[in-house]
Amino acid sequence: MKFSARNQVKGTVKAIHEGAVNTEVVIEVAEGVELVSIITNGSAKALGLEVGKTAYAIVKASSVMVAVD
Template identity: 70%
Template sequence: MKLSARNTLKGTVKKVTPGAVNAEVVIEVAGGVEIVSIITMESMKSLGLEVGKEAYAVIKASNVMVGVDH
């Protein structure tokens, strides 16, 4: 798999919550960190996503917001 995105994190699907149009997918990466994504049901089905399957969280963004607590 080759992608133009530079941030590709390999993990395991921890949870899939299907909806009418979209599905929420939780991928657990190293250190127990969870990444959540909303994808179409069609994409979820075509990727064969299910709990326990290995998957990649691919992050491509032109902006990343940073915040701090005061």
């Protein structure tokens, strides 16, 4: 698997919340650190997502905002 996106984070599917149209996928990338994605129900099924399964969060954006306190 190769992607042009540089921000690829491997993790474990912690939770899957299926809605009427979309599915929320929670991926734990480190202890206490989670990334959440909203994907279509069809995509979730096609990927065969299951809690405990390894998955990758791949971030591709033209801009990323940074903030500090």
